[in-house]
Amino acid sequence: MELPFPKLSQTIEPSRCLNTDSPEVGKLREVLLESVRIRARDIPEPPGSGRKVRLAILFSGGLDCSVIARLVHECLPLDEAVDLLNVAFENKRFVEAQNKTNKARKPKLRTQFPGAAALAEEPPQEGTIDPYSICPDRITGLATYAELQKVCPGRSWNFIQINVPYPDLLSHRQSVINLIHPHNTEMDLSIGVAFYFASRGMGFSFPGNQFYSTPARTLLSGLGADELLGGYARHGTAFRFRSYAGLLEELQLDVGRLGKRNLGRDDRVLAHWGREARYPFLDEDVVAWCLGTGVIGKCGSSEEEVMKGKRVLRLLATTLGMKEVAGEKKRAVQFGSRSARMEAGEKGRVKGTAVVN
Template identity: 25%
Template structure:
């Protein structure tokens, strides 16, 4: 794990200097090894200077490394004329490392290698490769690993975070579309859809059959993501999603450390502790002084890279969960992100139901799942990577997502007034042995459950800002444009 960067000059000029600048900007994601590749050469080293010094080329890729698992190694890697940088993980049950598996796809027909990765391999990943004089990019079909790209004066560039592209003068930064590959050359670039999420046909499935299938798919999603692991952390609220994952992780024989964040007196902290006791799993409670929120706020905003009160509120909670996992020596963090969009967990879906009916909810759920990479996954991965923690999301499993999206609304939301929602997932929870006080618990959004939202609003008031958005935008201007270094 770590970060990838890439650049290609449209004018035949040097791209290595831009790659080096982007790597320097992303050292918070990894600094255990550095690597740069140009068309005919790969160099790795223990410092950025060692990796990049003296190299010149109109096309280059780079990588900074954070070792999460033993298989993680310095990059770029090469096979023939192909130079590859890869971020993420494949979840097939295999002995080889993900980077080696990806590189093999380029053997024989290098220009088709990127498409073969997307067509045949399950996981969370993004990659960049030099193939001849071209630069090739790709991203997993759900967009679980961040990848951004854009055009500067006479060059194209790509990186794991927006701030790297801003650092080299790319202003119009785009999120790379999930399930696509892109081919860049001096003459331009093209995007090609390979494996993208499309709206499925609606199934007519009895509740019992849906419960059985989802239970099996979710168990398999957890199994694939725990292969070879002995200890993991789980972001835990004591609610439906995290409790289902806790039970499934425990059944796989993995040692699970539950982690929850909150303030003294918050009911959700007590509920999480009670649920952990019911599950028979250890829990670490991170109680946060209010002053710490104000201190960490600029850093979280710098990490999530958007002046959104919602993104920052959730990002602050996730920041401390990832920090607690890292300090406990746990480099893999599981979380329940993706479940609410799949199974209709948010209260706002009731408003959609009342105004647009069953069909309207079905459409909105699909759109929310399809856009989750920009709304949720990128934010959470960037916050976790700051703490050198790898995020794994079983609810964002390709096979589970495709099946769950095909289910009728009635298996998720019983009526426009359903106070619980997630009907089919609650039945799964009951089937795997969770008690009614867990599978019958009402949903609360993380920013409200942890109390972060209330604290942020109090900070805004103290700072004499009328709204939380006003406070966030104040910080945004200073952090991102005036002082782009980590706060």
């Protein structure tokens, strides 16, 4: 029998204004830092000789994973490197559209992308685009990687470019469908393939573009932040039309189905390559704080703040020195990595709710 998920606090204080000095920001930092500390410390070194990277982060460069990375810096010795796994797909639909545009404009474009020789039989033809460097998560990931280097001096962050050619996706597609079962929609598949290839951990280092396979057996994920702190666009929409009552209803729906809807699917996919995923936002103390804190203390007091999402986490990022990350908009992994709607033509217009064939 499935137990009901605890209800969120219904407290609403209209006069509240959430800022970096608010106690909620300090308390979230406290519980989240301890959660990261528990999940990042005492990880055994991977098998093999020599000192190896023990921890990797599923890294889009967005708010959730970047705050986790920043807190990891406070939990590990400075001489320990951390791998940042950033995945990008060769989306045929988008590339075809871009190539048509570029052909009309006759631009000067790169003709070679990192790792092309290892991943494709033929290099891109002149006039084509690099399908990976233009992925939103690759752009955001590199920008946040630079910010981490600035804010966390002395730490070795290994940014790993995981490039997934379209044929590679097709060859692994059925394996991912099997892993996400009983979920069976196009959206589940597009999310699943992103985590599947990210957790495989094979890509090219940046800078240098040398082939790299992460030895880390432990992965950190930002799953849970959107559900607990109001990060989805529909949370803002609910607030716009039904104020805090609508927002609370949507948040309650999401936290109630998080384990069944998201966690099981993601965990099965991430474990496929023999790695363990850990979720700092789903720590008992973090969840308890999120459930017990009033909605304004998490999401903000204005439509602009609620629409942008996760107000308290953005403020925390600011206090941690990650000012650029604090302003990043929410972007679903399937759109940031371009794993959704991969095919050109009619097949690329399939809705996310469609059942996978």
